[in-house]
Amino acid sequence: MTEVSDRPITKGSAGHTPPKQHPASSSEPKVNVEALGEQLLGKWADYRKAARVLAADTRLHKIEGLSHTEHRKRVFEQLKILVEQKAVLRAFPKSLGGENENGGNIAGFEELVTSDPSLQIKAGVQWGLFGSAVMHLGSEEHHKAWLPGIMSLETPGCFAMTEIGHGSDVASIATTATYDEATQEFVINTPFRAAWKEFIGNAAVDGLAAVVFAQLITKGVNHGVHAFYVNLRDPETKEFLPGIGGEDDGIKGGLNGIDNGRLHFDHVRIPRTNLLNRYGDVNEAGEYSSTIESPGRRFFTMLGTLVQGRVSLDGAAVTATKIALKTAIQYATERRQFNASSPTEEEVLLDYQRHQRRLFTRLATTYAASFAHEELLEKFDGVFSGRTDTDADREDLETLAAALKPLSTWHALDTLQECREACGGAGFLAENRFGSLRADLDIYATFEGDNTVLLQLVAKRLLGDYAKEFRNVDFGVLARYAVGQATDLAVNRTGLRQVAQFVADTGLAQKSANALRSEEGQRALLTDRVQSMVAEVGSALRGAPKLPQAKAAALFNAHQNEIIEAAKSHAELLQWEAFTRALAEVQDEGTKKVLTWVRDLFGLSLIEKNLAWYLMNGRLSMQRARTVGDYINRLLTKIRPHALDLVDAFGYGPDQLRTAVSTGAEKIRQDEAAAYFRAQRASGTAPIDEKVLIERKRREAKSKGAAK
Structure with a gap:
């Protein structure tokens, strides 16, 4: 198996970064890695740190190549270690040896994905599903009878x-x-x-x-x-x-x-x-x-008590994504390929724009998903601790989990695959974990709620909220709304707004980019898309409750794709808003500036992904739409010097990464090759490249011809 990125190091290899790309200079902003790392750890930082120490225990690590029978036996024995360390029992009652700590329990549990996803999920089955169902759906008598055996693993169980x-x-x-x-x-x-x-x-x-x-x-x-x-x-x-x-x-x-x-x-x-x-x-x-x-509310209340599965999968997917990006970006700062800008020095992979596009856009999404997950975890803890346990809070928690879990689990699979490819053939080796993690996380997209079905649940909530706005209004209000909608569509789709935007832009791409990169501009575009999509579907389905069941179902089905797309856009907006709120908490100015670039990259990537919608619905002029990609490319260049700091802030070291290409071994190989060719050139004994010889003969022939 041969891949371009695994070609042997060529004669032109060197150990220096090409002059076109530099680490952050003294005049550029710098990331406070330690402070950013603490912010990413969130409210339950101590629990996460303790879990990472435990995850470094080699007894808990996945061994590739085991038969499924051997793997099962190993994971069951690993559960006993978790019991000994009291690592997954924090959410249980204090009277039974727990801590009544819901948020911290999930935060620590998510980190187990770095050891072995099978261990994490089997622990989740035992204590997060089986045990949690007994605790949250049962009575105190049930707790006394069954929870001690569940907590001690004396009673392994199923959900x-x-x-x-x-x-x-x-x-x-x-x-x-x-x-x-x-x-x-x-x-x-x-x-x-x-x-x-x-x-x-x-x-x-x-x-x-x-x-x-x-x-x-x-x-x-x-x-x-x-x-x-x-x-x-x-x-x-x-x-x-x-x-x-x-x-x-x-x-x-x-x-x-x-x-x-x-x-x-x-x-x-x-x-x-x-x-x-x-x-x-x-x-x-x-x-x-x-x-x-x-009966309906009772059913959803019972299932709502089990929402922690979706919450923990959201966090575990983000964790796996961080592992992948730290590995791939570290490797890309060391691996060199092709003499693009120098006759003797090859380029570091991360200096190629396309490589930056592949990794930095996913890095930006991971930051957004991480901050959104922390907010989800705080909402979960508030409900399950009883501090904010109202029907409205539970409904919000259920909707938030149903919105974020699909995005983070899909993103994890996409990122693991892209990082695998970005590491070339090395990424395909089992020692670098990409294939193993992707295989293990594949099921995350369809368990604890199929992602597409969950987004439909979110969409129904959005449509329900939309309907409530008009439930008790009179005909005049509805008529004015309808006229406003029609006018808005006419203005957008006839191009009148585009003309006005064109005049405002005055033909300057930089001004267009400034409008798009502002927080207010991104929020307006992302919010408008969600509101418009929900309103359009809501209007189309407005008469559905009065139709016979079959016709109502057919009408809903005819708009199902738009419904789910609206829910995805809503979830992406939630992530963008969480990222923006996190920015406001950053104290260090250098870190804030760099993170703002990352947030802008996330927001503009969402806009770029949906440019067809913005153009078809008149939200962007063609001129301004053309600036989106250009500004994304400028952001990539700005973020490049800070890439390692941004992934180092995730806080995962060799014991959690356990990927050969993130150990610095590639840099050692590259430095060795560079030193060899450098010494060879300095000695004057290096063989002459045939192309150089041909060019030399061509010049000599030309010189002789001119002399005649």
């Missing part, structure tokens, strides 16, 4: 929600839990193959118990999805209990340290008290009661 036939559509799952008044038991049953629980972590080998989600039926009434504690295996023999069966999912595309499997239940009886009854209960007589009257 059995997803079914083969209903992935993201949890409300429609087919597993039933029917109450039998005569025995005061629930009967758990999967009535057909598509109702089997699928992709369940710990199900294939290790799980002794599970929280099973099923339709609660009593007295002939289905009260919707509820959670039940079900014992799965005999603790001694590890064999399934009567009526319970399962299959091993086998080897997967990644995360093979987790024993995912399928579960099915054939009229399995459990005590009535095994219903996790915080939000819904059944008494001995079979009478159902709930503190939440609305």
